[in-house]
Amino acid sequence: MSSAFRLVEITTENVEDACRLSVRPDQQRLVQPVAQSLALAYAFGERAWPRLVVDGEEIVGFLMAFFDVPFDADPPGVTRDGLWRLNVAAGQQGRGVGRFAVEEVARELRRRGRRTLTTSWHVAGNGPEPFYRRLGFRPTGESVEGEIVGELDLGAPGTG
Numbered sequence: 406m407s408s409a410f411r412l413v414e415i416t417t418e419n420v421e422d423a424c425r426l427s428v429r430p431d432q433q434r435l436v437q438p439v440a441q442s443l444a445l446a447y448a449f450g451e452r453a454w455p456r457l458v459v460d461g462e463e464i465v466g467f468l469m470a471f472f473d474v475p476f477d478a479d480p481p482g483v484t485r486d487g488l489w490r491l492n493v494a495a496g497q498q499g500r501g502v503g504r505f506a507v508e509e510v511a512r513e514l515r516r517r518g519r520r521t522l523t524t525s526w527h528v529a530g531n532g533p534e535p536f537y538r539r540l541g542f543r544p545t546g547e548s549v550e551g552e553i554v555g556e557l558d559l560g561a562p563g564t565g
Protein backbone atom coordinates (compact mmCIF):
# COMPACT_ATOMS: atom_id res chain seq x y z
CA MET A 406 0.00 0.00 0.00
CA SER A 407 1.42 3.39 -0.84
CA SER A 408 1.01 6.09 1.79
CA ALA A 409 1.98 9.66 2.40
CA PHE A 410 3.74 8.75 5.63
CA ARG A 411 7.40 9.71 6.02
CA LEU A 412 10.06 9.10 8.65
CA VAL A 413 11.87 12.11 10.04
CA GLU A 414 14.71 12.43 12.52
CA ILE A 415 14.29 14.09 15.89
CA THR A 416 15.47 17.70 15.68
CA THR A 417 15.59 20.78 17.87
CA GLU A 418 12.51 21.92 15.93
CA ASN A 419 10.30 18.88 16.54
CA VAL A 420 11.51 17.33 19.81
CA GLU A 421 8.94 19.04 22.02
CA ASP A 422 6.06 18.16 19.70
CA ALA A 423 7.42 14.60 19.66
CA CYS A 424 7.21 14.46 23.44
CA ARG A 425 3.55 15.51 23.29
CA LEU A 426 2.60 12.50 21.14
CA SER A 427 0.38 10.23 23.19
CA VAL A 428 -1.29 6.84 22.78
CA ARG A 429 -4.83 6.28 24.07
CA PRO A 430 -5.22 6.55 27.88
CA ASP A 431 -6.03 2.83 28.15
CA GLN A 432 -2.79 2.00 26.26
CA GLN A 433 -0.43 4.03 28.39
CA ARG A 434 0.79 1.06 30.42
CA LEU A 435 1.70 -0.79 27.19
CA VAL A 436 4.51 1.50 26.05
CA GLN A 437 6.78 4.11 27.63
CA PRO A 438 6.25 7.80 26.84
CA VAL A 439 8.27 9.22 23.96
CA ALA A 440 10.36 11.38 26.31
CA GLN A 441 11.57 8.29 28.18
CA SER A 442 12.50 6.56 24.92
CA LEU A 443 14.44 9.63 23.83
CA ALA A 444 16.36 9.57 27.12
CA LEU A 445 17.33 5.95 26.35
CA ALA A 446 18.26 6.94 22.81
CA TYR A 447 20.60 9.56 24.22
CA ALA A 448 22.30 6.95 26.39
CA PHE A 449 22.46 4.22 23.71
CA GLY A 450 23.92 6.46 21.02
CA GLU A 451 24.39 4.69 17.69
CA ARG A 452 22.59 1.58 18.92
CA ALA A 453 19.26 3.46 19.11
CA TRP A 454 17.39 4.79 16.07
CA PRO A 455 14.47 7.04 17.06
CA ARG A 456 12.27 8.44 14.30
CA LEU A 457 8.95 10.22 13.93
CA VAL A 458 6.28 9.15 11.47
CA VAL A 459 4.73 12.23 9.92
CA ASP A 460 1.75 12.67 7.64
CA GLY A 461 2.20 15.99 5.88
CA GLU A 462 3.29 18.22 8.76
CA GLU A 463 1.56 16.22 11.47
CA ILE A 464 3.38 13.84 13.81
CA VAL A 465 1.33 10.64 13.83
CA GLY A 466 3.74 8.16 15.37
CA PHE A 467 7.08 7.48 17.01
CA LEU A 468 9.35 4.46 16.66
CA MET A 469 12.69 3.50 18.07
CA ALA A 470 14.75 0.72 16.54
CA PHE A 471 17.79 -0.86 18.19
CA PHE A 472 20.90 -2.35 16.66
CA ASP A 473 23.47 -4.75 18.12
CA VAL A 474 21.90 -4.94 21.58
CA PRO A 475 22.16 -8.15 23.67
CA PHE A 476 19.15 -9.32 25.69
CA ASP A 477 19.86 -10.17 29.33
CA ALA A 478 19.81 -13.96 28.81
CA ASP A 479 21.84 -13.94 25.58
CA PRO A 480 25.24 -15.65 25.62
CA PRO A 481 28.31 -13.44 25.18
CA GLY A 482 28.69 -12.25 21.61
CA VAL A 483 25.00 -12.58 20.70
CA THR A 484 23.21 -9.34 19.87
CA ARG A 485 19.85 -8.54 18.34
CA ASP A 486 18.30 -5.84 16.20
CA GLY A 487 14.74 -4.69 15.98
CA LEU A 488 11.96 -2.48 17.17
CA TRP A 489 12.22 -1.17 20.70
CA ARG A 490 9.35 1.28 20.91
CA LEU A 491 6.27 2.03 18.79
CA ASN A 492 3.71 4.66 19.74
CA VAL A 493 0.94 5.58 17.30
CA ALA A 494 -0.94 8.75 18.27
CA ALA A 495 -4.34 8.11 19.81
CA GLY A 496 -6.34 9.61 16.95
CA GLN A 497 -4.20 8.06 14.21
CA GLN A 498 -4.48 4.35 14.91
CA GLY A 499 -5.95 1.90 12.42
CA ARG A 500 -4.78 3.71 9.28
CA GLY A 501 -1.48 2.00 8.61
CA VAL A 502 0.95 4.08 10.68
CA GLY A 503 2.13 1.07 12.70
CA ARG A 504 2.56 -1.09 9.59
CA PHE A 505 4.53 1.70 7.91
CA ALA A 506 6.79 2.03 10.97
CA VAL A 507 7.57 -1.70 11.05
CA GLU A 508 8.22 -1.75 7.28
CA GLU A 509 10.65 1.16 7.62
CA VAL A 510 12.56 -0.58 10.41
CA ALA A 511 12.63 -3.75 8.28
CA ARG A 512 14.02 -1.73 5.39
CA GLU A 513 16.75 -0.20 7.57
CA LEU A 514 17.71 -3.60 8.98
CA ARG A 515 17.92 -5.14 5.50
CA ARG A 516 20.07 -2.20 4.43
CA ARG A 517 22.39 -3.14 7.29
CA GLY A 518 22.40 -6.76 6.15
CA ARG A 519 20.28 -8.14 9.00
CA ARG A 520 17.91 -11.05 8.56
CA THR A 521 15.69 -10.83 11.64
CA LEU A 522 13.64 -8.06 13.24
CA THR A 523 13.09 -8.68 16.95
CA THR A 524 10.55 -6.98 19.18
CA SER A 525 8.67 -7.68 22.39
CA TRP A 526 5.15 -6.95 23.53
CA HIS A 527 3.18 -6.68 26.72
CA VAL A 528 0.37 -9.23 26.97
CA ALA A 529 -2.94 -7.51 27.69
CA GLY A 530 -6.47 -7.54 26.32
CA ASN A 531 -5.84 -4.28 24.50
CA GLY A 532 -2.21 -5.11 23.72
CA PRO A 533 -0.43 -5.10 20.34
CA GLU A 534 -0.04 -8.88 19.85
CA PRO A 535 -2.73 -9.12 17.10
CA PHE A 536 -1.01 -6.26 15.28
CA TYR A 537 2.40 -7.94 15.39
CA ARG A 538 0.97 -11.33 14.38
CA ARG A 539 -0.87 -9.71 11.49
CA LEU A 540 2.45 -8.33 10.25
CA GLY A 541 4.06 -11.78 10.41
CA PHE A 542 5.87 -11.74 13.76
CA ARG A 543 6.10 -15.08 15.55
CA PRO A 544 6.79 -15.58 19.27
CA THR A 545 10.22 -17.13 19.93
CA GLY A 546 9.11 -18.70 23.20
CA GLU A 547 11.27 -16.27 25.16
CA SER A 548 10.29 -13.39 27.38
CA VAL A 549 12.19 -10.26 28.28
CA GLU A 550 11.26 -7.99 31.18
CA GLY A 551 7.87 -9.74 31.35
CA GLU A 552 7.13 -9.26 27.65
CA ILE A 553 6.73 -11.85 24.88
CA VAL A 554 9.63 -11.83 22.40
CA GLY A 555 8.63 -12.00 18.74
CA GLU A 556 10.60 -12.14 15.52
CA LEU A 557 9.93 -11.21 11.93
CA ASP A 558 11.97 -13.04 9.28
CA LEU A 559 13.32 -10.46 6.83
CA GLY A 560 14.20 -13.09 4.25
CA ALA A 561 17.33 -13.32 2.21
CA PRO A 562 19.44 -10.18 1.74
CA GLY A 563 18.15 -8.09 -1.14
CA THR A 564 14.55 -9.30 -0.92
CA GLY A 565 11.50 -7.38 0.20
Ligand SMILES: CC(C)(COP(=O)(O)OP(=O)(O)OC[C@H]1O[C@@H](n2cnc3c(N)ncnc32)[C@H](O)[C@@H]1OP(=O)(O)O)[C@@H](O)C(=O)NCCC(=O)NCCS
Pocket residue numbers: 428429432435436490491492493494497498499500501502503504505525526527532533535536539540
Ligand atom coordinates in the same frame (compact mmCIF):
# COMPACT_ATOMS: atom_id res chain seq x y z
C1 LIG B 1 -0.25 -1.42 18.23
C2 LIG B 1 -0.13 -0.15 17.37
C3 LIG B 1 1.34 0.21 17.23
C4 LIG B 1 -0.76 -0.47 15.99
O1 LIG B 1 -0.59 0.66 15.15
P1 LIG B 1 -1.73 1.07 14.07
O2 LIG B 1 -1.20 2.20 13.29
O3 LIG B 1 -3.02 1.26 14.76
O4 LIG B 1 -1.82 -0.26 13.18
P2 LIG B 1 -2.05 -0.35 11.58
O5 LIG B 1 -3.20 0.52 11.22
O6 LIG B 1 -0.77 -0.12 10.87
O7 LIG B 1 -2.49 -1.88 11.44
C5 LIG B 1 -1.74 -2.83 10.67
C6 LIG B 1 -2.54 -4.12 10.60
O8 LIG B 1 -2.67 -4.67 11.93
C7 LIG B 1 -4.05 -4.84 12.23
N1 LIG B 1 -4.26 -4.50 13.65
C8 LIG B 1 -3.80 -3.41 14.30
N2 LIG B 1 -4.19 -3.45 15.59
C9 LIG B 1 -4.93 -4.58 15.72
C10 LIG B 1 -5.64 -5.18 16.80
N3 LIG B 1 -5.64 -4.62 18.02
N4 LIG B 1 -6.30 -6.33 16.58
C11 LIG B 1 -6.30 -6.93 15.38
N5 LIG B 1 -5.64 -6.41 14.30
C12 LIG B 1 -4.98 -5.25 14.48
C13 LIG B 1 -4.80 -3.88 11.34
O9 LIG B 1 -6.12 -4.30 11.13
C14 LIG B 1 -3.96 -3.89 10.09
O10 LIG B 1 -4.26 -5.01 9.30
P3 LIG B 1 -4.44 -4.83 7.68
O11 LIG B 1 -3.25 -4.02 7.22
O12 LIG B 1 -4.47 -6.20 7.19
O13 LIG B 1 -5.72 -4.06 7.51
C15 LIG B 1 -0.94 1.04 17.97
O14 LIG B 1 -2.25 0.61 18.23
C16 LIG B 1 -0.37 1.58 19.27
O15 LIG B 1 0.43 2.52 19.27
N6 LIG B 1 -0.78 0.98 20.43
C17 LIG B 1 -0.39 1.49 21.73
C18 LIG B 1 1.07 1.30 22.04
C19 LIG B 1 1.58 -0.11 21.81
O16 LIG B 1 1.01 -1.10 22.23
N7 LIG B 1 2.74 -0.15 21.15
C20 LIG B 1 3.45 -1.36 20.90
C21 LIG B 1 4.47 -1.49 21.99
S1 LIG B 1 5.27 -3.07 21.94
